[in-house]
Amino acid sequence: MKFQRVKALTSKEIKKTIREPAVLFMIFLFPIVFVLAFGMSFGGLGGSTQPVYALGVVNMDQQNTANYTLHFIDALSATKILSVQIYVDNQTAQDDLSQGKVQAVMLIPDGFSQSLVSYNAVPDDPSQWVNVTVSLYLDKGSIVATQAIPPIIQQVLDTFTNQDRQTVLTPVSLQIASYVETKQTSAFEFMAPGMFTFASIFLIMMVAQSFTQDRENGMMKRIRTTPTTPTEFMTSQIISYMLIALIQAVLVFAAIHLIGFKPNVDFSAYALAFVFVLIFSLSNVGFGLITATVAKTSNAATGLSFLFVLPQLFLGTFVGASLSSAAQTASKFVPSYYVTDALTSLFLRGAHVTSQTVLFDFATVTASCILILAAGIILYAKYYRI
Amino acid sequence: MDKFAIVMEDVVKNFEDVTAVNHVSLHVASGELFGLLGPNGAGKTTTVNMLCGLLKPTSGSVFVGGYDVQKENVKVKELIGVCPQETATYPYLTGIENIELFGNLYTLDRKTLSARRDMLLEKMGLAQDAKRKVEKYSGGMKRRLSIILALIHNPQIIFLDEPTIGMDPQSRRAVWDFMQELKREGKTIFLTTHYMEEAEILCDRVGIIDYGKLIAVDAPKKLISKYGVANLEEVFIKLTGRKIREEV
Numbered sequence: 095m096k097f098q099r100v101k102a103l104t105s106k107e108i109k110k111t112i113r114e115p116a117v118l119f120m121i122f123l124f125p126i127v128f129v130l131a132f133g134m135s136f137g138g139l140g141g142s143t144q145p146v147y148a149l150g151v152v153n154m155d156q157q158n159t160a161n162y163t164l165h166f167i168d169a170l171s172a173t174k175i176l177s178v179q180i181y182v183d184n185q186t187a188q189d190d191l192s193q194g195k196v197q198a199v200m201l202i203p204d205g206f207s208q209s210l211v212s213y214n215a216v217p218d219d220p221s222q223w224v225n226v227t228v229s230l231y232l233d234k235g236s237i238v239a240t241q242a243i244p245p246i247i248q249q250v251l252d253t254f255t256n257q258d259r260q261t262v263l264t265p266v267s268l269q270i271a272s273y274v275e276t277k278q279t280s281a282f283e284f285m286a287p288g289m290f291t292f293a294s295i296f297l298i299m300m301v302a303q304s305f306t307q308d309r310e311n312g313m314m315k316r317i318r319t320t321p322t323t324p325t326e327f328m329t330s331q332i333i334s335y336m337l338i339a340l341i342q343a344v345l346v347f348a349a350i351h352l353i354g355f356k357p358n359v360d361f362s363a364y365a366l367a368f369v370f371v372l373i374f375s376l377s378n379v380g381f382g383l384i385t386a387t388v389a390k391t392s393n394a395a396t397g398l399s400f401l402f403v404l405p406q407l408f409l410g411t412f413v414g415a416s417l418s419s420a421a422q423t424a425s426k427f428v429p430s431y432y433v434t435d436a437l438t439s440l441f442l443r444g445a446h447v448t449s450q451t452v453l454f455d456f457a458t459v460t461a462s463c464i465l466i467l468a469a470g471i472i473l474y475a476k477y478y479r480i
Numbered sequence: 481m482d483k484f485a486i487v488m489e490d491v492v493k494n495f496e497d498v499t500a501v502n503h504v505s506l507h508v509a510s511g512e513l514f515g516l517l518g519p520n521g522a523g524k525t526t527t528v529n530m531l532c533g534l535l536k537p538t539s540g541s542v543f544v545g546g547y548d549v550q551k552e553n554v555k556v557k558e559l560i561g562v563c564p565q566e567t568a569t570y571p572y573l574t575g576i577e578n579i580e581l582f583g584n585l586y587t588l589d590r591k592t593l594s595a596r597r598d599m600l601l602e603k604m605g606l607a608q609d610a611k612r613k614v615e616k617y618s619g620g621m622k623r624r625l626s627i628i629l630a631l632i633h634n635p636q637i638i639f640l641d642e643p644t645i646g647m648d649p650q651s652r653r654a655v656w657d658f659m660q661e662l663k664r665e666g667k668t669i670f671l672t673t674h675y676m677e678e679a680e681i682l683c684d685r686v687g688i689i690d691y692g693k694l695i696a697v698d699a700p701k702k703l704i705s706k707y708g709v710a711n712l713e714e715v716f717i718k719l720t721g722r723k724i725r726e727e728v
Binding site: 313 | 533554557562566568569570577583584587
């Protein structure tokens, strides 16, 4: 492989991204404008007041020995984004929900504390755990509530199951106090990790357009008359789009930071977040190649790319904060879900870079992205010689 | 280099139920300027694509520079320069950037690339516009740039597929002069065109292809004399009963 060729082709691709207004907008400006607009709507940008959502809580837990339920409710209140109202029965709570007096109702089931006790007794042996389900009823008429409340509750719940296995477990009450986020947290901050993922997804469209355009204008054929090998060509494309994804991530992060998302994590968490984005860009190149294989023209490629863009967007980023159970199952099959999950663990749950959750996400993202890239290259090479 | 720069032996190319090239055999000598003439759809570009290794013949053998195009593709690519029929250039790059990209694909060193780039820009009359983005170029300028891209690495065998189509007479004349200069340097040039005047002026020999079949091969003057007509256009009419440019 000749580095001179790879460098020349990579430089060409970067120049294309910077010089073509439509590409520049879609890759860099659109994510930043989106983040800023989103920040104005849901975050602290522009001095907007913090939204507070009314959450009704029905406590059905009968456990008295280690009362996790009270700690859980305290932790929810401490987020200051939820105004917790306690109900003695579910019917009253549901009536208030239907009348719009609260935006969500949460049922804490009997056995909730027992479940956490069993978890803390043997945190690494799920077969010994008592499983319970916390039911959540949401105001369907409030799009904001359905988007914002589930991830907030999920994050608080996560602090009880100690996402960072590197930390030695301490007595329950103290451990909870140390993990609960007490600072004022906006809905925007809960969605910020998904925004990193969001920006990179549009690379699918760019890759598909780039390959189909080069086919249409005869450049792909022309390059094939030179001694450039398929490996050199594909390497240049992958490097180009990884660089573009990196620049995107830096810009989006700067925009998010500007709005006020400043997670209190160390450098390794930031570094790993960027590594996740880089690896994720491989799957976007792969999906782009699959799209370019199917699409005959660049216009068709733009439309077809949404077949891959939308599932990644709705199932794997902040957009899917309140997915249906079917969609939650489907989300496990898109790489963006694992990227967002890992970034959420790192930035919001305070998980260590070597925690089980993050490592599992890393392995899943790496394996799936390499597979998708390989599938894209094989498919494209089968129908159009590189 | 071998006596023959290009050899085609009984080459057939089928696209599903269409035979684009039909049992063509052809020998082009090293240093020869050979013109392949024919109307659109006659099989000229398919022939060039097989010679460059872009298309695999359905049957028959193709040798360029003494190398089997299918088996020794990399060796062939190092020898040849190809100017395709489309004005294939990157519109978002400047003229210089396009040239340097292709120079780097042929792994030219910086000094050689710089010298070849400046010489070719001057010869093709693009020196003044070299730093402009190609999207601002006229059709003729893009075509001249496309020729530069094919020649940047100083190839021994050059394929020019309709290189002067759409050019103004002045630009066309400049390209003709340059082709003759390349021939004097000993380059082998394989030219496809449907401009009969171009073929008559430039080519040592021409081949006339129609419906995929090579129906005549000889020096332009010999063909004109053989068929007792005034020019190559009339040779084509005599052979096919049609005007070459009716279908253009």
